[in-house]
């Protein structure tokens with residue numbers, strides 16, 4: 164088996180594509196409109212789907228926002244330096260919601276940023292796991 168993607172429903176696809184590409188440095192891998200279903204799927208990630216787990220951004224054309232609820236946690240991205248990664252996000256207009264530092268009750272160095280829909284994205288400093 165292979166872990167292929169995580170699907171997130173987004174309210175504004177262009178806004179999300181700008182964030183994941185310009186703020187987080189991902190690449191748009193493929194995009195497909197489904198006019199009969201009135202939705203678009205856009206896959207973004209750091210490499211091809213053959214050997215990278217990616218994000219599937221789902222835009223339902225008639226829905227511009229979602230109740231995120233309190234069950235979903237986050238997606239996690241490995242970074243060389245969580246402190247620098249947060250500065251880079253801020254410099255590009257992104258929102259850091261938890262500054263870099265050791266996790267509570269542990270030693271892993273983490274940080275959290277939010278995407279345009281409010282989904283949490285964790286930075287995990289490589290080598291600190």
Ligand SMILES: C[C@@H](O)C(=O)SC[C@H](NC(=O)CC[C@H](N)C(=O)O)C(=O)NCC(=O)O
Nearest residue numbers: 236237239261265266267268271273285287
């Ligand atoms: C290891 C890394 O991938 C994590 O996600 S640990 C982050 C840590 N998680 C929790 O505390 C889980 C339990 C919590 N009650 C929950 O349900 O979210 C976390 O979020 N720490 C917060 C912090 O500021 O360190």
Ligand code: NI
Nearest residue numbers: 237238239285
């Ligand atoms: Ni995590």
